[in-house]
Amino acid sequence: MYVAVKGGEQAIDNAHALMRKQRRGDTKLAELTVAQIQAQLPLAVDRVMNEGSVYDPELAALALKQASGDAVEAIFLLRAYRTTLPRFGYSEALDTEAMQIERRISGTFKELPGGQILGATYDYTHRLLDFALLAEGEAAQAAREPASSEPLEPCPRVLELLNQEGLIERSRNEGEQDQTPRDLTREPVTYPAERTVRLQNLVRGDEGFLLALSYASMRGYGDSHPFAGELRTGRVSVALVPEELGFAVEIGDMLLTECEMVNQFHGSATEPPQFTRGYGVALGRSERKAMSVALVERALRADELGEMVAYPTQDQEFVLSHTDCVSANGFVSHLKLPHYVDFQSELEMIRRLRREQQTSTQQTDAEQNDV
Amino acid sequence: MSEVATGYNFAYLDEQSKRMIRRALLKAVAIPGFQVPFGGREMPLPHGWGTGGMQVTASVIGQQDTLKVIDQGADDTTNAVSIRRFFARTAGVATTEETAAADLIQTRHRIPETPLRNGQILIYQVPTPEPLRFIEPRDSETIKMHALREYGAMQVKLYEDVARFGHIATSYDYPVMVNRRYMMSPSPIPKFDNPKMDRMPALQLFGAGFEKRIYAVPPYTQVTSLDFDDHPFEVQSWEESCAICAAQDSFLDEVITDDAGSRMFVCSDTDYCRQRVAQQEANP
Numbered sequence: 050m051y052v053a054v055k056g057g058e059q060a061i062d063n064a065h066a067l068m069r070k071q072r073r074g075d076t077k078l079a080e081l082t083v084a085q086i087q088a089q090l091p092l093a094v095d096r097v098m099n100e101g102s103v104y105d106p107e108l109a110a111l112a113l114k115q116a117s118g119d120a121v122e123a124i125f126l127l128r129a130y131r132t133t134l135p136r137f138g139y140s141e142a143l144d145t146e147a148m149q150i151e152r153r154i155s156g157t158f159k160e161l162p163g164g165q166i167l168g169a170t171y172d173y174t175h176r177l178l179d180f181a182l183l184a185e186g187e188a189a190q191a192a193r194e195p196a197s198s199e200p201l202e203p204c205p206r207v208l209e210l211l212n213q214e215g216l217i218e219r220s221r222n223e224g225e226q227d228q229t230p231r232d233l234t235r236e237p238v239t240y241p242a243e244r245t246v247r248l249q250n251l252v253r254g255d256e257g258f259l260l261a262l263s264y265a266s267m268r269g270y271g272d273s274h275p276f277a278g279e280l281r282t283g284r285v286s287v288a289l290v291p292e293e294l295g296f297a298v299e300i301g302d303m304l305l306t307e308c309e310m311v312n313q314f315h316g317s318a319t320e321p322p323q324f325t326r327g328y329g330v331a332l333g334r335s336e337r338k339a340m341s342v343a344l345v346e347r348a349l350r351a352d353e354l355g356e357m358v359a360y361p362t363q364d365q366e367f368v369l370s371h372t373d374c375v376s377a378n379g380f381v382s383h384l385k386l387p388h389y390v391d392f393q394s395e396l397e398m399i400r401r402l403r404r405e406q407q408t409s410t411q412q413t414d415a416e417q418n419d420v
Numbered sequence: 421m422s423e424v425a426t427g428y429n430f431a432y433l434d435e436q437s438k439r440m441i442r443r444a445l446l447k448a449v450a451i452p453g454f455q456v457p458f459g460g461r462e463m464p465l466p467h468g469w470g471t472g473g474m475q476v477t478a479s480v481i482g483q484q485d486t487l488k489v490i491d492q493g494a495d496d497t498t499n500a501v502s503i504r505r506f507f508a509r510t511a512g513v514a515t516t517e518e519t520a521a522a523d524l525i526q527t528r529h530r531i532p533e534t535p536l537r538n539g540q541i542l543i544y545q546v547p548t549p550e551p552l553r554f555i556e557p558r559d560s561e562t563i564k565m566h567a568l569r570e571y572g573a574m575q576v577k578l579y580e581d582v583a584r585f586g587h588i589a590t591s592y593d594y595p596v597m598v599n600r601r602y603m604m605s606p607s608p609i610p611k612f613d614n615p616k617m618d619r620m621p622a623l624q625l626f627g628a629g630f631e632k633r634i635y636a637v638p639p640y641t642q643v644t645s646l647d648f649d650d651h652p653f654e655v656q657s658w659e660e661s662c663a664i665c666a667a668q669d670s671f672l673d674e675v676i677t678d679d680a681g682s683r684m685f686v687c688s689d690t691d692y693c694r695q696r697v698a699q700q701e702a703n704p
Contacts, residue, residue: 057501125466132462133428237457237632240560366558376630379466380547386469386499389492389673390529390688394591394610396674397656402585 072117086110095333096120100374101127102234102253103134104303104332125375132234141288141297142227145307145330146206148283155207156277157311163204168282169334207279208309208326217311217324240366247349247369251342252331254372260337263344266362271348273362275327278311282334306331308339312347317355325354424512431478431511437461441479441634445625448636453598454566455549460632470503471629473526473545477507480541480625481524486514488522493530493671493688500528519691529592531613533670533692536622538639544607549628549635551595551605571603574646582651591656596643603646604635612655612671617643660685665696 073080087094087110097109101124109127116122152168155161211217230245238246251259266273285305288297310327314320327347329339351363361367371377429435437459444458463471481487487507491500495517503526504515516522519534528545536542552562555573565571574595581589594611598604606614607626617624617637624637637643647653661668663684670692672685687693 057496057498058505061498061501128462129464133434135434234462235459237459239457240558366560373630375462376467379471379630380468382466383468383547386528387492387497388529388608390610390671391592391608393672393674393688394612394656397658398589398591402589405586 072115081114083107083110083114086113092334093118093120095331095335096256096338097123097127098332099335099338100124100253100255101131103127103131106333121374121378125378128375138289138291139229140300141290143285143287143305145281145285145305146204148204148281148285148305148307149302150204150281150283152283153204153279153281154277155279157279158207158210161207161210163202204281206309208311211278211311211324215323218314218320218326220326220328238369240369241352242365242369244346244350244353247365248328248330248342248346250369250372251329251345254342255374255377256335256338256341258372258374258377259341259345262348262362262368263341266344266348266360270360271362272351272356272359273344273348274313275344275347276311277340278309278326280306280308280336280339282306282336304333306333306335306339308336308343310340310343310347314354325350425509428510430483431481431507432463433461433475433478437475438479441475444634445476445479445636448625448634449623449638451602452637452641453602453604453635455628455633455635457632458634460629463629465502465506467630468547469499470526470528470545472627472631472634473528473543473629474503474506474627475629476543476625476627476634477524477526478511480543481507481511481513483511483513485523486516486521488516488519488525488691489527490525490530490532490689490691491528492673493532494690496690517691518695529608529610530671530688531609531616533667533687533689534695535616536620538621540622542620542622542624544609544624544626546605546607546626546628546631546633548593549605549626549631549633551603566602569601574603578646579648582648587651588647588653594653595646597646598637598643599641600644604637604643606643610656610671611645611653614643614645614653615655619643658685662687662693662696665693665700667693667696 087106090110090113091106093113094106094109097112097120098104098106101109101112103109108130109123112123112126113120115126150163150166152170153163153166155165208217212219228245230249233246233249238250242250265271267275282305284302286299286302288299290297308329310329311324312327314323314325316322325347327343327350329341329343329346331338331342345362345368348362349365349368351358352365356363358364431438433441440459444456448454448456460472461475463474465471465474477487487504488495489500489504489507491497494500495504507513508515519525519532519536522540524541524543525532525536526543526545531542550559550562552565552574555577556562556565565573578588578590581587590611592610593605593608594614596604596606596614596617606617619640619642620637621639623639626635628634645653656671658672660672662670662672664686667687670687670689673688675684675686676682677684
């Protein structure tokens with residue numbers, strides 16, 4: 050006699066206990082602390098903060114620990130926490146021109162006011178495994194401390210230099226006010242989406258997906274001819290105007306990476322040929338992300354610039370509906386849930402179709418034999 | 421495991437979010453079958469696992485309500501257990517497996533076999549709220565098609581089935597017309613369940629979490645499955661009856677019982693099956 054499988058509750062509890070055990074791993078090894086993750090895996094932490102949409106390195110590190118290092122699971126944990134946080138208010142727009150720069154490069158000008166600052170980067174490293182790290186020896190220390198005591202020169206934006214000559218579109222028109230962006234976590238996105246919503250969506254979008262889309266746009270699936278006008282990383286102060294005070298108060302600072310891409314534009318009936326901008330910003334040290342956002346962001350402006358929308362990267366609904374790794378992961382993984390009923394319906398259908406086909410072939414054969 | 425979680429609002433969502441969702445629900449009830457966009461919140465469960473249905477349940481559930489949660493018709497499938505537990509923990513409400521005893525029933529992929537009564541609310545988890553999605557992937561287009569009641573494309577798709585196979589080959593998530601105005605996805609329930617939606621005395625609410633859409637069918641509203649005059653809508657039937665309760669009128673799941681491929685058929689609605697067995701034992 051068949052007995053329907055019972056005990057879902059017990060199974061779930063056991064599965065969770067097993068998962069905790071697996072996460073801890075070999076107990077002869079010291080347990081990883083959240084502080085260690087935060088300090089020694091900062092790039093992983095930055096990714097979780099970006100897509101988790103919360104600037105909190107400690108919570109992001111905790112999420113990574115809890116998720117056994119699975120970035121998407123960690124992002125999900127942070128998101129589910131974020132959604133319960135009350136909104137105290139919205140900060141003033143960040144002034145990234147006043148950034149305390151730790152790295153700043155331009156692919157368009159060799160010399161520029163403020164200079165190029167290489168900072169800390171994996172670029173130009175030879176990707177050779179460093180077996181000294183395996184032996185748990187100290188990695189070669191930085192030969193000398195960077196000359197941090199020198200005051201930094203002002204670093205005007207590279208693209209503003211082009212703007213003085215009128216060679217690039219303005220980031221804002223004469224007298225144009227700041228727009229208060231809609232919060233896409235509170236309101237549903239409707240299409241066509243305005244630029245502020247698109248940028249918000251991209252900044253919390255999956256890094257791998259955006260990287261692949263921007264790659265495609267540079268390989269011919271998109272009319273993109275980009276230059277990295279400027280890439281800068283550093284601390285920016287955050288200010289808020291409390292309602293009861295009426296003036297801005299600095300409430301802290303955050304580490305950001307900002308990228309401005311310069312793209313060709315052939316001009317239209319009303320606009321002369323000029324360069325256009327693609328903008329990307331990301332929390333922490335996230336150059337790959339900031340560049341991908343800038344490239345995809347520019348591709349998504351095709352419609353408003355009067356370019357032909359011919360490739361997926363230029364298609365708002367295609368891109369913006371599929372950037373979110375939490376949604377994507379949820380929907381793909383939901384296939385693990387039971388679909389007994391739907392599958393049973395399909396089984397019944399396909400058996401019927403095959404039976405009908407068989408009878409009709411037999412009939413045709415019989416008719417042919419009669420002739 | 422049923423101790424009530426502290427530190428969260430009743431039924432997890434904050435009251436502001438619930439109010440926003442209730443407003444969307446009221447609009448949805450006022451325009452049967454119309455998809456109302458809402459500010460879907462991120463839930464602590466993945467998208468596609470019932471976050472839309474959970475947000476609707478969280479917004480309409482009260483302390484006195486009794487909740488039933490089913491997945492594939494069964495109360496004991498892992499995701500149904502998980503969602504039922506979620507509300508037992510965050511709302512401290514009573515739960516039941518008995519269809520007739522429930523005030524709210526959250527479901528994935530089935531409508532209970534026991535007829536629902538007025539006053540009950542059936543809450544569907546919906547993955548893809550747009551019935552035209554696989555014909556036209558863009559929202560900006562489907563919105564216009566609904567506004568213009570331009571549903572020819574779906575009729576053509578169904579006609580193509582008839583031309584190829586001799587009958588319509590959609591077996592679940594079978595499109596319906598609500599109140600003769602809006603085309604609606606009934607969610608991936610088998611078409612076997614479609615007739616139960618028509619003039620159902622209970623209120624039917626639909627929540628799609630990551631698509632951020634809510635829609636509704638008020639009690640006693642006409643819901644018709646699309647078909648043609650010469651190819652009327654029909655539901656699945658089985659030659660077998662349930663191996664446990666011998667029901668011939670319920671949706672049957674096929675269960676493979678050994679590695680030689682032996683099969684048996686049992687009710688997908690576990691509560692219905694159990695009620696029938698209890699009845700048979702009481703009146704042998």
